Amino acid sequence: MSCTFEEELTAFIDGELSPPRHAEIAVHLGTCAQCQSTEALLRGTLAKMALLPESIPSPATRRQVLAQVDALPPPLKERLLALLRPRVLVPALGLAAVMALAVYPRSRPGVDEADPGALELAANLELVEDYDVVGLDSFEDMEVVTHLHELEVQ
Structure with missing residues (x-):
């Protein structure tokens, strides 16, 4: 394909070009033997x-x-987005935080084992497990579940 019009011949034949562009290619076909040959081949x-x-x-x-x-693996983008879903992300972050808190105080001598951050995280582990059981799909859903305990108290 050395002629630039040749790339648009399929669209020309299918009637997919704008009227001005269609007219321009029709005029060109009257002068270009290579495009005439390609058009004949396409129409045939x-x-x-x-x-x-x-x-x-x-x-x-x-x-x-x-x-x-259906058996094909999902595209990489979908697999990466699946990792950001709350049912995967929240438990993973909770586990990482517990592990970090379990290791970090021991590496610093003189730090009390009853770290308030670790206690708060431990108290919220039940909430993190609830996220996984409920099967949340968005972070807005997480906010609703977070405030469910307020409704239980009433």
């Missing part, structure tokens, strides 16, 4: 394809193809 291919019998897959073939599509 479309005519031959129209003569082919219609292929309708059997229900079994359709199920097999759809099963293979």
